[in-house]
Amino acid sequence: MQCQECGKRPATLHFTKIVNGEKTEFHICEACAREKGELIPGTAGGFSIHNLLSGLLDFNPGASGQTAGVKSAENLRCEKCGLTYSQFSKLGRFGCSSCYKYFNERLDPLLRRVHGNTTHVGKVPRRVGGHIHMKRKLDDLRRELQYRVLHEQFEEAAALRDQIRELEKNISAE
Amino acid sequence: MGNLQFTEQPLSDWMNRDGNESNIVISTRVRIARNLVEYPFPILATNQQSEEVLNKFEEVLNDERMKPFGKLHPIELADLDDLDKQVLVEKHLISPSLVTESRNGAAFISDDESLSIMVNEEDHLRIQCLYPGLQVKEAWDKASAVDDIFEDHVDYAFDDKRGYLTSCPTNVGTGLRASVMIHLPALALTHQIGRILSAVTQVGLAVRGIYGEGSETVGNLFQISNQITLGQSESEIIDNLYGVVVQIIEHEKAAREKLLSDSRIRIMDRIMRSYGTLSYAAVIDSKEAAQRLSDVRLGVDLGFITVPLHALNELNVMTQPGFLQKKQGGNMSPGERDIFRAKVIREHLEDNVQ
Numbered sequence: 001m002q003c004q005e006c007g008k009r010p011a012t013l014h015f016t017k018i019v020n021g022e023k024t025e026f027h028i029c030e031a032c033a034r035e036k037g038e039l040i041p042g043t044a045g046g047f048s049i050h051n052l053l054s055g056l057l058d059f060n061p062g063a064s065g066q067t068a069g070v071k072s073a074e075n076l077r078c079e080k081c082g083l084t085y086s087q088f089s090k091l092g093r094f095g096c097s098s099c100y101k102y103f104n105e106r107l108d109p110l111l112r113r114v115h116g117n118t119t120h121v122g123k124v125p126r127r128v129g130g131h132i133h134m135k136r137k138l139d140d141l142r143r144e145l146q147y148r149v150l151h152e153q154f155e156e157a158a159a160l161r162d163q164i165r166e167l168e169k170n171i172s173a174e
Numbered sequence: 175m176g177n178l179q180f181t182e183q184p185l186s187d188w189m190n191r192d193g194n195e196s197n198i199v200i201s202t203r204v205r206i207a208r209n210l211v212e213y214p215f216p217i218l219a220t221n222q223q224s225e226e227v228l229n230k231f232e233e234v235l236n237d238e239r240m241k242p243f244g245k246l247h248p249i250e251l252a253d254l255d256d257l258d259k260q261v262l263v264e265k266h267l268i269s270p271s272l273v274t275e276s277r278n279g280a281a282f283i284s285d286d287e288s289l290s291i292m293v294n295e296e297d298h299l300r301i302q303c304l305y306p307g308l309q310v311k312e313a314w315d316k317a318s319a320v321d322d323i324f325e326d327h328v329d330y331a332f333d334d335k336r337g338y339l340t341s342c343p344t345n346v347g348t349g350l351r352a353s354v355m356i357h358l359p360a361l362a363l364t365h366q367i368g369r370i371l372s373a374v375t376q377v378g379l380a381v382r383g384i385y386g387e388g389s390e391t392v393g394n395l396f397q398i399s400n401q402i403t404l405g406q407s408e409s410e411i412i413d414n415l416y417g418v419v420v421q422i423i424e425h426e427k428a429a430r431e432k433l434l435s436d437s438r439i440r441i442m443d444r445i446m447r448s449y450g451t452l453s454y455a456a457v458i459d460s461k462e463a464a465q466r467l468s469d470v471r472l473g474v475d476l477g478f479i480t481v482p483l484h485a486l487n488e489l490n491v492m493t494q495p496g497f498l499q500k501k502q503g504g505n506m507s508p509g510e511r512d513i514f515r516a517k518v519i520r521e522h523l524e525d526n527v528q
Contacts, residue, residue, distance in 0.1 A: 012459065012508035029508065081214045093296070096214040097331035097339040100346075107336075107343075114344055116378075117405020120337025122348040123318070125325045128211075128332045 003029035078102040131171060138167050178254065179247075181261040181500055184491040186287030186304065190484060193307015197475050197483065198423050200355040200395070200490075203266065204313035205302040206321055207340045207349035211331040215341040216276060216294045224278035224294045231293050234327045235282060243320065244284040246291070251279040257505075260496030266304065271296060289320065296341050297349075299324065308423075310352050310416045314408060337404065347404030352415050356422065359394040359472040360429035363441070370425055371396070378402045379418060393464030393490070398422070434476065445473035453523055458516040459508075463493045485526035492518055 003011045004027050011027035076085035083095035085103055094100065100107065108118045124132045141164050148157040189201065209215060210230070213223050228250075235246050251259065251272060262268045267287060272279045272295045282291040292300040301320050303313040324330075331339040337347040345351070361367040371381045380401045383392065398419060400411045433441045448469035451458070458466075471486050473479045491497055493515050499506050502514055 010508060012511075081218055083218070091217070092343075093217050093341045094215060094339070094343070095218040097209060097211055097333075100333060100336055100339050110343060111336075111346070111404055115347065115402045115404035117347075117402070119335055120333075120347045120404060122337060122350070122407040122411075123321075125330050125332050125338075126322070127325060128330055132334055 001027050003027065005029070076103055076106065134167060134171050138164065138171070141167065178249070178258050180249075180265070180267060180283055180287060181258045181497075184265075184488045184497060185484065186265065186267070188286050188288035188304055189306050189487055191306055193305065194309055195423055196307035198357055198426055199308040199419065200306075200357060200487065202305045202307065202309045202313050202352075202354050203302060204310065204317045204350070204352045205300050206317050207297040207338065207345045207351075208299040208301070208321065208324065209331040209339055209341070210298050211329045213298065216296065216298060217341055219277065219294070221277060227298050228278050228280055228293050230328055231282075231291070231299060231324070234324050237323050237327065239323050240320075243289050243316075244286055246282040246284050246289070248280060248282050251276060251281075257496055257500050261494075261500050264491055264494040264496045268292060269295060269300075289316070291320070297345070308354060308416070308419060310354065310412050310419075314350070314352065314412050318408070344401075345403050348406070348408050348411065350403055350408055350411055351399055352412055353397050353399030354415070354419050356396050356398060356419065356426075357394055357468065357471060358396060358422070358426050359468050360433050361422075361426050362394045363433060364429045366425065366429060370422060374398060374418060374422070377414065377418060379415065392461050393468040395464075395468070395490075430472075430476065441476075442473075442478055445469050445476070445478055449473060449479055452519050454520070455516045457512045458519065459512050460493060460495065460515065463515060463519065464490075467493070480527065481523065482526055485522060489519060489522055492522065 001011045003009050006029060009029035011029055077083070078095060078099040079102060080098035081095035083099055085106060088094060088099065088103065094103075111118045124136075126133075141160055145157055145160040145164065148154070148160060193199070193201070210227060213219060213227055216224060216227075219227065232248055234240070235248065240246065251268075254262075259268070259273045262281075263270050263273060265287070267283055267290050268281050269292065272281065272292050275296070276294045278294050280293045282293070283289070288304050290302045290304070292302065301317050301324070303317045303320075305313045333339055338349040340346045340349050358367060361370060374381055378401050379398055381396055381398050383396065398415070400415055402411070406414075448466040452463070452466050452470060467486060467489055470479065470481060471483075474481050474483065474486070492501070495508075495511060498511050498514055498518065501518065506514060
C-alpha cells in the first residue's frame with residue numbers, strides 16, 4: 001500500500017479515526033507522518049485530550065442567565081502566574097496551583113462534566129493535610145455521637161462529646 | 175549516553191515475575207500525579223524553575239526508605255538520543271509527552287524497571303508502578319508508599335476541596351490513573367468486543383489501543399483505565415477497575431470456550447497459519463506482526479502450540495520500530511525494518527521453541 005500523502009513511499013502507519021460514528025482511515029509513510037507530528041504514538045498531532053477539554057471549557061455556565069456577581073470569563077486571571085481564563089480554556093491546562101483558587105467560581109460546572117463530581121474524597125497528604133485528617137475524624141465522631149444519642153447510650157455519648165470538644169479546641173488552636 | 179541499561183532488553187525484569195491472570199492480562203500500571211505548591215506547573219515554568227524542581231526531587235532519592243524499591247537511576251531526557259527515547263516509550267517506562275513537551279524532563283527508573291518516576295512531565299511529579307498480570311491494588315500500594323516518602327520532603331499542591339492539584343483538570347483530585355493491558359482475541363473474533371468495550375465506558379472507564387491513542391488497536395491488546403479522578407477515593411477507583419476487568423476476563427474465557435466448541439478447526443487453522451507466517455516470513459510489517467503474535471498467543475492459551483509466554487511478550491516489544499532500530503544499531507527505512515522484523519521474529523521463535 002502506498003502512502004496516501006506523497007504517493008511515493010510505502011505506507012507504514014495506519015490510523016483510524018472515529019468521529020461521531022464515522023470512520024476515516026489514513027495510511028501514510030513515516031516521513032509524512034513525521035511532518036504531521038503523528039510519529040510518536042499518543043501524540044497524534046491533530047487531536048488531543050486538551051482540544052477536547054477546551055470544548056468543555058468554553059461552555060458557558062451562565063447560558064441560562066448569568067449569575068449576578070460572577071465575573072465574565074474574560075476578566076478572570078490568576079494573580080500568581082498571570083494565566084487568564086481564556087488562555088486556560090485554549091490550553092486545557094492550569095498554569096499553577098493558584099489558578100484553582102482564582103478560577104474557582106468557574107470550575108464546578110467543568111469538573112462536574114469531566115468527573116461527575118466537584119469534591120475530593122481520597123487520599124490526604126500527611127503534613128499539608130493535617131487539619132483535614134482532624135476534620136474527617138471530627139465528622140466521624142459527630143456521626144457516632146448522633147447514633148449513640150439516638151440509641152440512648154448516654155454514657156458513651158458523653159465520652160464522645162468530650163473527645164469532640166478536645167478535637168475542636170486543637171483545630172481552632174492551629 | 176552510550177550505554178543505557180534500560181534500552182538493551184525488550185522485557186523489564188518485573189515482567190518475568192508471576193502475575194495474576196497473566197495469560198489474558200499482560201500488565202498493570204498505576205501512576206499518580208503530584209505538583210509542588212511553590213512552582214508554576216511545567217507548562218509555565220522557566221528553565222531555571224524546572225531545574226530547581228528536578229534538583230528537589232533528586233534529593234529525595236537519598237531517603238533511606240527509597241532503598242527497598244531498588245536503585246533508582248536518574249536519567250535526563252536531554253542526554254538521550256532519539257532511539258533510546260523511543261525504546262523507553264515503547265517499553266512504557268516514560269510517556270510520549272515527556273519526550274516531546276518537557277523542559278528539563280527526567281525519569282528515575284528502578285533497576286527492575288517496575289518503578290519509574292517522571293519529573294517535569296505535564297505535572298512536576300508522576301510516580302508510575304508497573305506489575306505483571308492483574309495486580310491493581312499492589313501497584314497502587316507501592317505508588318502510594320513512594321508518594322508518602324516524597325511528601326515528607328516537598329510541599330505538594332493540595333486543596334481541601336479539590337484534592338491534589340494537577341495541570342490538567344482531568345487528573346485533579348486523586349491524580350490517580352490505573353490501567354491494565356489486556357489481550358482479548360476471542361472477544362474480537364466473535365465480534366463482541368465493541369459491545370463490551372462500550373459498556374466499559376459507561377462505568378467511568380476508558381479503553382484504548384496499546385500503541386497510540388486514535389490509532390486502531392493492533393494485536394487485540396487494549397488498555398483499560400479509570401477516567402474519573404475526582405469524587406471517588408483511590409480504593410473505589412481501584413476496586414471499580416479490578417471488578418470490571420475480572421468480568422471482561424470471564425467474557426473472554428467464555429468466548430474462547432465457544433470458539434473451541436463451535437469452530438475448533440477453523441480457529442486452529444488460523445493460529446497455525448499465523449505461527450507458520452511468523453516462523454518463515456521474510457518481510458513483515460508491524461501491523462501484521464502484531465495480529466499474528468496475537469493469534470499465536472491465543473494458540474498457546476488454547477493449548478495448540480507451545481511457545482513460552484515471555485517470548486511472546488518480548489516479541490511485542492522487539493517488533494516495535496524503536497527497538498528494532500536500537501537492536502540493529504541505527505536508523506532503518508520502513509522497508510528495511512520489515513525485513514529485519516521478520517528476521518528477529520524467526521530467530522526469537524527458533525531460540526525459544528524446542
